[in-house]
Amino acid sequence: MSRSSLGRSERSKYHVTTIDRGLSVLSQFHQSQPHLSLTEIAAGLDCAVSSAMRILRTLEDLGFVEQDLESGNYSPGLQAIRLGYAAMISTDLHHAALPIMRDLFRRTGANVNLDVLIDDLACRVERFTTEDLLIDDFRIGTLIPAQHTASGRALLMCLPSAEIDALLRNRPTEAVGTIPLTPALLHQNLERDNSRGYVFAEQEFGLCVVAAPIFDSSDKTVAAVSVGWLGKPTSSASARRPYVEAVIAAAEEITTALKQVDNGPVE
Amino acid sequence: MSPDKRVRRRRKRTRTASRLTADRSGTMEPERSRYHVESLARGLAVLTQLSLSPLPMSIADITAATGMNISNVFRVLQTLSALGIVERIEATKTFRLTYRSIKLGYNAFAHLDIADLARPALQRLYRAVNESVFLSVLAVPNIISIVRILQPQRLHMVGHTLPAYATPDGKVLLAHLDQHTQRLHFNLLPQTLVCARHTLSRSSFISQLEEVRAQGWAATDEELALNTRGVAAPVFDRDHRCVAAVAVAAAHDRKSYDFMIEAIRPKVLETAAEISALLKIRYETK
Numbered sequence: 001m002s003r004s005s006l007g008r009s010e011r012s013k014y015h016v017t018t019i020d021r022g023l024s025v026l027s028q029f030h031q032s033q034p035h036l037s038l039t040e041i042a043a044g045l046d047c048a049v050s051s052a053m054r055i056l057r058t059l060e061d062l063g064f065v066e067q068d069l070e071s072g073n074y075s076p077g078l079q080a081i082r083l084g085y086a087a088m089i090s091t092d093l094h095h096a097a098l099p100i101m102r103d104l105f106r107r108t109g110a111n112v113n114l115d116v117l118i119d120d121l122a123c124r125v126e127r128f129t130t131e132d133l134l135i136d137d138f139r140i141g142t143l144i145p146a147q148h149t150a151s152g153r154a155l156l157m158c159l160p161s162a163e164i165d166a167l168l169r170n171r172p173t174e175a176v177g178t179i180p181l182t183p184a185l186l187h188q189n190l191e192r193d194n195s196r197g198y199v200f201a202e203q204e205f206g207l208c209v210v211a212a213p214i215f216d217s218s219d220k221t222v223a224a225v226s227v228g229w230l231g232k233p234t235s236s237a238s239a240r241r242p243y244v245e246a247v248i249a250a251a252e253e254i255t256t257a258l259k260q261v262d263n264g265p266v267e
Numbered sequence: 268m269s270p271d272k273r274v275r276r277r278r279k280r281t282r283t284a285s286r287l288t289a290d291r292s293g294t295m296e297p298e299r300s301r302y303h304v305e306s307l308a309r310g311l312a313v314l315t316q317l318s319l320s321p322l323p324m325s326i327a328d329i330t331a332a333t334g335m336n337i338s339n340v341f342r343v344l345q346t347l348s349a350l351g352i353v354e355r356i357e358a359t360k361t362f363r364l365t366y367r368s369i370k371l372g373y374n375a376f377a378h379l380d381i382a383d384l385a386r387p388a389l390q391r392l393y394r395a396v397n398e399s400v401f402l403s404v405l406a407v408p409n410i411i412s413i414v415r416i417l418q419p420q421r422l423h424m425v426g427h428t429l430p431a432y433a434t435p436d437g438k439v440l441l442a443h444l445d446q447h448t449q450r451l452h453f454n455l456l457p458q459t460l461v462c463a464r465h466t467l468s469r470s471s472f473i474s475q476l477e478e479v480r481a482q483g484w485a486a487t488d489e490e491l492a493l494n495t496r497g498v499a500a501p502v503f504d505r506d507h508r509c510v511a512a513v514a515v516a517a518a519h520d521r522k523s524y525d526f527m528i529e530a531i532r533p534k535v536l537e538t539a540a541e542i543s544a545l546l547k548i549r550y551e552t553k
Contacts, residue, residue, distance in 0.1 A: 014341065014342045014345040014346065015345065015346050015349060016306050016307075016309075016310060016342055016343060016346040018304050018306045018307040018310070019306065019307055019309075019310035019311075019343065019346045019347065019350075020346065020350060021307070022304075022307040022310060022311065023310075023350060023352065023371060026370075026371040026372055027370045027371055029372060029374075029375035030370070030374050030375050031374050031375060031377065031378040032378075033375070034375035034376070034378060034379050034383070035383075054303075054304050055304060055307060057303065057304075058303050058304040058307045058308055058311070059307075059311070061303060061308075062308060062311045062312070062315070064311055064372070066387035067387065068386055068387060068390070069387075069390045069394075070390075075375065075376075075379070075383070075384075075387070076371070076372030076373075076375050076376055077372070077387075078544065078545060079311070079314075079315055079318070080371050080372030080373075081372045081373050081376045081545070081548060082315075082318040082319075082548060083314055083317075083318045083352075083364055083368040083369075083371050083372065083373070084368050084369035084370075084371060084372060084373025084374065084376075085318070085373060085548040086317065086318040086319075086364055086368075087363075087364040087365060087366050087367075087368045087369060088366070088369065088373075090321060090322075090363065090364075091366075116366050118366050118367050118369065118370065119367075123366060123369055123374075125366070125369075139377045139378065140377060140549075141369055141373045141374045141376065141377030141378075142374070142377060142378075143369075143370070143374055
């Protein structure tokens with residue numbers, strides 16, 4: 001997994017292998033595994049412990065990993081964490097979406113989220129949360145297989161089906177709740193979502209979510225905005241209509257704002 | 268490596284949040300350890316610059332900021348682009364970090380609790396002062412230590428929960444509460460507070476807290492127990508709320524009060540600032 005874990009791997013003659021390896025170490029840390037031992041890191045890199053050690057020392061010297069002195073385990077350092085943070089907050093998408101999301105949060109009183117697609121994962125990059133809706137514990141920075149959440153499906157639904165297949169190729173079919181999500185069923189769901197322009201899903205603990213895609217100036221899906229609220233079991237379509245309308249309107253507003261940034265003069 | 272060298276290297280690695288930005292901002296310093304991989308370090312220096320810049324950077328910007336030569340910058344950018352961590356904006360010929368960089372640490376960090384993410388900084392503080400270090404939160408009328416690194420030779424008068432008013436971290440936490448919550452908590456305090464060496468009235472304690480809030484730290488001198496003194500500083504989250512306090516406690520025969528204030532207090536403040544810097548880039552419920 002090590003080398004390819006960051007995705008693309010076309011090598012140019014300029015490729016610096018040690019950078020590749022250093023970043024492979026960092027990408028081994030993830031939400032369910034924030035601490036790693038030297039042995040685990042070396043195994044993930046498929047290299048000798050001594051080579052892993054050299055890379056770790058360099059990462060540590062520059063603040064990209066921290067070592068816990070009691071356990072000897074490593075975790076991401078401030079400089080590594082800052083990369084993701086900088087990527088999230090400095091985008092045009094973030095600037096365009098923030099005021100519209102805040103407004104949506106105020107009007108609906110529901111959780112409001114913004115997700116982007118990273119490979120086959122939906123990543124939460126902004127959210128507004130009410131205290132009593134903390135059951136929706138998808139913190140900012142959380143990565144979830146896209147087909148498993150409403151926002152993830154909103155990110156996928158406008159993609160050509162060949163692209164969806166390519167994205168999800170490496171993922172075994174996993175059950176969502178009690179329903180096994182076969183590729184055929186997923187495509188069927190995505191087609192239905194696409195035709196109505198939004199995704200609706202009932203998730204755990206009665207959390208209802210409506211999500212809609214956001215597009216850039218070349219009409220590519222760049223993000224999904226969603227709201228989550230506590231609904232009654234099997235809540236009727238009419239109960240969710242106000243949320244659906246609000247989310248679709250917000251997605252369109254963000255799309256428009258984003259296109260203005262793309263086309264308009266930047267100061 | 269000789270033990271001596273190891274100590275020196277560790278000491279070298281002890282640094283503060285503010286120095287992180289200054290020192291690590293990319294200029295290629297001489298070797299830090301014999302394990303240093305120079306080509307990786309160049310890649311990390313470019314990434315650091317990109318994360319510090321509010322705007323996408325051109326090759327010239329990056330060259331100037333890192334002090335690296337242009338062909339190295341070019342190679343690094345090629346590699347980072349191929350890995351999908353950095354993207355080039357065609358219109359402006361500039362580079363920026365992509366969302367994929369969330370996978371390089373932020374994702375794991377988002378799921379660490381405050382004790383976990385603070386621990387490395389607290390361990391550095393422990394190494395620097397060689398006295399017990401605590402990270403505590405308020406559970407009125409007590410404080411609870413969520414991280415404790417105990418100096419083996421000190422006299423123990425420490426439980427997981429201690430009365431807030433007699434501890435430096437407790438004072439810091441009480442002093443930074445919002446006024447409404449503060450008033451609620453003050454009403455729960457007895458009229459007279461009993462400390463190890465003296466008693467004080469509730470009103471004089473409250474004015475002491477105002478001082479603590481203004482100066483940004485608190486100290487105790489044999490208040491909890493006759494043989495301990497301590498100093499503490501607040502940790503803030505991104506909304507400037509004080510969510511925890513860092514404290515160092517020492518036995519009276521190991522460290523004088525003056526030494527606590529002059530030598531240890533600045534280190535406690537540095538550590539608290541370092542942990543605050545981490546919390547600042549973390550989103551929580553708004």
